[in-house]
Structures are given as C-alpha cells and as structure tokens.
Amino acid sequence: MINVNGALLPETDVTLAIENRGYKYGDALFETLKVVNGKIFFWEDHYFRLMASMRIMRMDIPMSFTMEFLEAEILKTLDANDLLKSSARVRLNVDRGVGGKYLPSADAEVQFNIVVEPHDNPFYTIAEEQDYVVDLYKDYYMAPGLLSGLKSNNKALQVMGSIYAEENDLANCLVLNTNKSVIEALNGNLFLVKGDRIKTPPLEDGCLKGVMRKQILEVLSKDVNLYVEEASISPFELQKADELFITNVIKGIVPITKYRKKDYGNAFAKKVLMKLNTQLRLT
Known part of the structure; x- marks a missing residue:
C-alpha cells in the first residue's frame, strides 16, 4: 500500500499525472528514512531538513505538515504494509503538484506520497571481508x-x-x-x-x-x-x-x-x- 496525500492505495491504483511538476521538472524533494519497530531514526533532523529545503525551493508548506502529522502518516503506511514491528526503508516524497511551466501556476498545490519496503538490518553493521x-x-x-x-x-x-x-x-x-x-x-x-x-x-x-x-x-x-x-x-x-x-x-x-x-x-x-x-x- 502506498500513501498518497493521506489515502492508502494499492500500488496498482496509484497514478502520476503527466503534468506533475516533480516528474516534469524535478520540482520535488524527498527524505529516505530508516524505521525500526515503529521508531523513525533521527526523525527530527529529517523533518527540519525537509522543511528548510521546501523553504529554499519556495514551496508553500501546508499548515498540516507538522512533525506529528507526517510521522503519523509514515507509521500509518508502515502499519498498512505489516512493517510496523520490523525494520523498513521509507521514502517520503514532496512535490509541488500540477500546473505551470517553469513558473508554477498559482493553483499548484504541494502534495506528498510515502512508499515503504522491508529492510534487513535493524541496527547498523559493517560487513566483514566485503570489498568496497x-x-x-x-x-x-x-x-x-x-x-x-x-x-x-x-x-x-x-x-x-x-x-x-x-x-x-x-x-x-x-x-x-x-x-x-x-x-x-x-x-x-x-x-x-x-x-x-x-x-x-x-x-x-x-x-x-x-x-x-x-x-x-x-x-x-x-x-x-x-x-x-x-x-x-x-x-x-x-x-x-x-x-x-x-x-x-x-x-x-x-x-x-x-x-x-x-x-x-x-x-x-x-x-x-x-x-x-x-x-x-x-x-
């Protein structure tokens, strides 16, 4: 299940508008998160980096985008994918929606989606005898x-x-x-x-x-x-x-x-x- 603006949808039902600004112009930001047993590692740092980046990109940050709201949406998505009690990789994506050319149209609205997948190691390890x-x-x-x-x-x-x-x-x-x-x-x-x-x-x-x-x-x-x-x-x-x-x-x-x-x-x-x-x- 994928979280699209708060709605949980099967991956087969998720579509991306051809006019989506993230797709057309890279007008989007993302955070890659590690979550173990419902705990988002370094969530505060991720959140404030995202907010600072959105300000630099001159995105209109929705009033609902509080730290508590986005954390709840992440956990909701993990729960829907039976990953709330295990280790997971999460991508939180934010884009400016649809509308405009290089200049966003006045009605372009910021939106988000959350994609999760299983991850093997709950804690950090160094693989022995692995060439890098x-x-x-x-x-x-x-x-x-x-x-x-x-x-x-x-x-x-x-x-x-x-x-x-x-x-x-x-x-x-x-x-x-x-x-x-x-x-x-x-x-x-x-x-x-x-x-x-x-x-x-x-x-x-x-x-x-x-x-x-x-x-x-x-x-x-x-x-x-x-x-x-x-x-x-x-x-x-x-x-x-x-x-x-x-x-x-x-x-x-x-x-x-x-x-x-x-x-x-x-x-x-x-x-x-x-x-x-x-x-x-x-x-």
Missing part, C-alpha cells in the same frame, strides 16, 4: 551552491555515476565539485581518517547536508583525542588516508576498502559505528 572499491567520477562535476545541498529529485549526476560504477566494476564513485575537490560519494557523505585527524567536506563545497553526517560529527565531537574538521578534500589526500568511509541513514557507515592502488582498514569506522548504535539504543 571506489574511484573518482569525473564525467560531470557538482557546482557548489544552495541547491546542491538539497535532497531533490534532480539526481542526474548520481544516476550517471551509478551507471559508470557498474560498468567499471566499482562499488561506488566519489563526486568532485567544479573546484575539483572531493565532496561526497554517489549515495552518502565522505569521511577521511588520518591518524587522529578526521575530515569531511564542508557544506559550502556542495555536498549533501546529510542527516547521518550530522550524527557522525556529533559522535566524533565527544572524543577529545580527535581533531575533527570540515574542510575541502583534494583527490591527492585520498591515497594518504588511513581510512575512508561513506555515511548515510540506511547503511550507517560503509568503509571503503580500496581506491586505486591504496587499501584501507576499518578499525576506526567500527569504533564510531559502535558508539552510534549505543546512542540509538539509549534514545
């Missing part, structure tokens, strides 16, 4: 700016990068901005570990304002023995690192095992993940 080889994706570059940090439906770069990764037997690719700095992976934020120094690209470089990125930075900030900075990462730094890892809400932390001729460990990533899981159990 990456390389740079250099066919297209991300232009830093206010729009580059949004989780919008305009993901052409990620789509093309994913095709490139598959064609070259890579698990993922690292994305560059127009200044040739490494900003993120195709599906998550990037962290670099060198001794007691941890780096992640700043939002100003064009990376996604990731929810898991925020959680990891908060976990790291509690360790007085670490020096954590948000600073630009050049491609030359990658091969000098002790560890590289990718973060997103669904996977948690994914260690990179190889970039070009350099192999990496995952001891630090495991420690951070353990702290993250402990924090989740306590909340």
Whole structure:
C-alpha cells in the first residue's frame, strides 16, 4: 500500500499525472528514512531538513505538515504494509503538484506520497571481508551552491555515476565539485581518517547536508583525542588516508576498502559505528 496525500492505495491504483511538476521538472524533494519497530531514526533532523529545503525551493508548506502529522502518516503506511514491528526503508516524497511551466501556476498545490519496503538490518553493521572499491567520477562535476545541498529529485549526476560504477566494476564513485575537490560519494557523505585527524567536506563545497553526517560529527565531537574538521578534500589526500568511509541513514557507515592502488582498514569506522548504535539504543 502506498500513501498518497493521506489515502492508502494499492500500488496498482496509484497514478502520476503527466503534468506533475516533480516528474516534469524535478520540482520535488524527498527524505529516505530508516524505521525500526515503529521508531523513525533521527526523525527530527529529517523533518527540519525537509522543511528548510521546501523553504529554499519556495514551496508553500501546508499548515498540516507538522512533525506529528507526517510521522503519523509514515507509521500509518508502515502499519498498512505489516512493517510496523520490523525494520523498513521509507521514502517520503514532496512535490509541488500540477500546473505551470517553469513558473508554477498559482493553483499548484504541494502534495506528498510515502512508499515503504522491508529492510534487513535493524541496527547498523559493517560487513566483514566485503570489498568496497571506489574511484573518482569525473564525467560531470557538482557546482557548489544552495541547491546542491538539497535532497531533490534532480539526481542526474548520481544516476550517471551509478551507471559508470557498474560498468567499471566499482562499488561506488566519489563526486568532485567544479573546484575539483572531493565532496561526497554517489549515495552518502565522505569521511577521511588520518591518524587522529578526521575530515569531511564542508557544506559550502556542495555536498549533501546529510542527516547521518550530522550524527557522525556529533559522535566524533565527544572524543577529545580527535581533531575533527570540515574542510575541502583534494583527490591527492585520498591515497594518504588511513581510512575512508561513506555515511548515510540506511547503511550507517560503509568503509571503503580500496581506491586505486591504496587499501584501507576499518578499525576506526567500527569504533564510531559502535558508539552510534549505543546512542540509538539509549534514545
């Protein structure tokens, strides 16, 4: 069952208007959520990121779009799919409805839909002895700016990068901005570990304002023995690192095992993940 503006419908009954602005122009935003036994991980962060993104996109936020309302709609959808007492992946999609060309018509109204699916792991784990080889994706570059940090439906770069990764037997690719700095992976934020120094690209470089990125930075900030900075990462730094890892809400932390001729460990990533899981159990 899919939730369309609060109505639960079988997938076969769900239709998308050909004039839908999310379909025609990418005039839409989304949040990917992990839910375990009815608990939405980091829901407050997801909600406020969505609201901030809608304001940046100049969408008229409906008065009904409170944190409590959207949470209830998510849980209702999970319940309708018998996933309320298990682990699930949820996509909450918001678009500007129908009407207008590039300029939305005055009667275009914001709408939402929620799609859910089962997910295997209730907590975050790191797969042992799993190769995760990456390389740079250099066919297209991300232009830093206010729009580059949004989780919008305009993901052409990620789509093309994913095709490139598959064609070259890579698990993922690292994305560059127009200044040739490494900003993120195709599906998550990037962290670099060198001794007691941890780096992640700043939002100003064009990376996604990731929810898991925020959680990891908060976990790291509690360790007085670490020096954590948000600073630009050049491609030359990658091969000098002790560890590289990718973060997103669904996977948690994914260690990179190889970039070009350099192999990496995952001891630090495991420690951070353990702290993250402990924090989740306590909340």
